[in-house]
Amino acid sequence: MTTQHCYIGIENINLNASQRQTLVAALRALGPASHPSPACLCHWRTRTDGQAAIFEALFDENALTITAFKNRLASIFGVQPDTIDHATTSLSFAGGTTPVVTFSRGGTGYLRFALFGGVDATWGESGDECRGYLAAYRDQWDTPEA
């Protein structure tokens, strides 16, 4: 198993509450079951509206592929994975490259997934991209607290 310690993000587009909960539960279960470093265990941050989350862990790389996400969504929808479409774009939040994949079915987008820093990023590089993203959207992630 090849692992990558990194940050990933998901944003709900059109999943209903039950579908979203199923997906989130599956993502929270990723990463090692135990590890001496808390940083390597799966932990997450939820956007204040509850419609997006950032996860960090020492992930199995196979769990972060487009195919893996299509399989998860197909299971949630009760359909074949090849009926799930995707479109990829690249963004940069701190000088790196963050691929963002939008998954859709029947022309309707359901989920956006970001691999902060991309597949070759170190943990620090992935973290920089994630922190850059959080800085860009701070009003959506930090509850105003004077």
Place this chain on the structure above:
Amino acid sequence: MGRGQQLLIPLIDRQYYRKVLGYSPLAYWPLWEAGGSVAEELVHGWDGAYTGVTLGQAGIGDGHTAPLFDGANDYCDIYSVALSNAFDWNAGSAAIWARVFNVGVWTDGADRRAMYLGVDNNNLIYLCRDNTNNQIGYGARFGSVSKGQWPGGHSELGWMHMVITWDTAADEVWAYFNGALVDGVEAGLGVHVGTFGVNITNIGAYWHTGEVWYGYLAHGAVWAGTVLTPTQAADLAVVP
């Protein structure tokens, strides 16, 4: 007493954590673990719980390590019913060592909490890196009345020692940076209401994963009924 013991005892007595314990804190989290999710609390065993931190980083120079908080989704939850019940909102102190990860943290526009002791958004005590460039914050908000100090001009890359004290009877909030009194004494405190809230009593964050510290934290401690004196605050800023 053997020669080895004679040599050993002075060394032990010079440990920084013994100095902190000597001032009788209500609770004290050294944050010196090398691994695991438990943040040992030395006074009562009110252990905290780490999420996401990278343990075992360079500490304050006391021979122990410190955790790195990633500025994204890490925190150490120190909430317990026992701590909440024993905490004294009328008079007390809180202290922590803090170090930012890099110079960019001073201008990243984020609130970053080193320690946050909160009931709700209207009753809380904190030590932080404020969202204004190069500013730190010492806050005591009781009954929605905010008092404290928010000094600017900071760009330190080394360890900083921060202390806040509050005394409602004397109507005073004091703040100390590296052992020196910051600006002056704040008066006009409000009236605190409530007990600690779950998820908003943390080292390294405001609530779970919000306003996360980006850098290192060590030796967080709180005092109940004890308003640290200027001499004591200065002493705690010195290692050992």
